[in-house]
Amino acid sequence: MKVKKAVLPVAGFGTRFLPATKSSSKEMLPLVDKPLIHYAVEDAVKAGIEQIIFITGRGKRAIEDYFDISFELEFHLKFQGKEELVEKMREISNMADFVYIRQKEPKGLGHAVLRAKDVVGSEPFAVILADDVIEAKRSGTQQLVEIFEKYHCSVIGLEEVSPEDVSSYGIVAGKEIEKGMFKLDTFVEKPPKDKAPSNTAIIGRYVFTPAIFEELEKTKVGTKGEIQLTDAIESLSRKEVIYGKILEGKRFDCGNKLGFLKATVEFALHDKEINSEFEKYLKEVIKC
Incomplete structure (x- = not known):
């Protein structure tokens, strides 16, 4: 099956950017002339994604407005004779089909992905974290979709990080089957440096089979009251093959x-x- 849907969890508070994010979504912070969320949607669209499922929370209305049609703005631009800007603004709304689902409580990334179950249904889907901006010839999601279409298994975006930074990431290990591509068998969420199985980290690009939802439903809430996506991936790996791909390009951690x-x-x-x-x-x- 083709990967046509992508889930973008955007319900976080963005506490690292306070006070800027007190009244504005972190995902709307501008990277030159486009907000972070725009780059994430572009990453998906370049991979052939047709439907974007935003998992939102309170204070995220600006994201909905950004991808909606602004008739008032278009009228103003037309009145000023700026037709090229009207077309540019309309292109944003036409990038994909947009769906919005509320995550009423901050129960973690795993819970956010699970909220998309009814919309995703029985299809494979991508998950994209807007914090990670990847500059590459082929988008990060596109690289993973190509692997999924070849092997029909879940595949996760990876990056080698400094050993001093492993405690900030989900860390994986496995057998390298091609250069930069692994069949994964070990998954540890934010391990101490001395207990990390490798320095290969999960970054914000995933493609899953719908079987991940069953594992998320069974995943127990952790000490912080959150459902960890890494725990569900580890559980799924006991039933299905999961691949990991060190993504080509340059990643910027905009979180x-x-x-x-x-x-x-x-x-x-x-x-x-x-x-x-x-x-x-x-x-x-x-x-x-």
């Missing part, structure tokens, strides 16, 4: 301030409209 600033600088340097002046400015700052 923290430093990663977000690094992404902003690099994306600005790639922007043809401002890159020359911005590079000149950076050189002046460095001299100071």
Whole structure:
């Protein structure tokens, strides 16, 4: 089956960016001229995804408005003769079919994915975390979808991280069957450095068979009152083969301030409209 649906959990509070996220969604923080959530949707669309399922919470209305048609804005732009901007705004709304589901309580990533069960049904689907922005020739989701279509098994996006950082990630291990691709058999959520099975980390791109929902329903709530997606993946691996792929391209962890600033600088340097002046400015700052 083709992967036509993607789940984007966006119900988090974004506490690392307070007070900016007190009244505005973290996913709407702009990376140059597009919000983080736009890059996530683009990542999905490039992989052939047709339906985007947002798992939202309170204070996330801006995401719905962003992907909706703004007749008032279009009228204003047309009145000013800016037809090219009208077309650009309409393209955002036409990127995919958008569905919104509320996660009423912050019960973790696993619970957020489980909320999409009724909409996903019996189809394979992708999960995309907007915090992870991946700059690559083929989108992160596209790379995983290609593997799914070859093996018809769940596949997870991976990245090798510093041993000092393993406690911040779900860590995996397994047998390498192709360069950068693994048949996974070990899954540990945020292990201490001395207990990590490897330094290969799960990052925010997944493609699952619908069997993951059954495992999520059986996954027990952890100490923080959350259902961990990694626990459900580990349980599923006892019944189905799960592959992992070290994703090509450069990943920016925009879930923290430093990663977000690094992404902003690099994306600005790639922007043809401002890159020359911005590079000149950076050189002046460095001299100071």
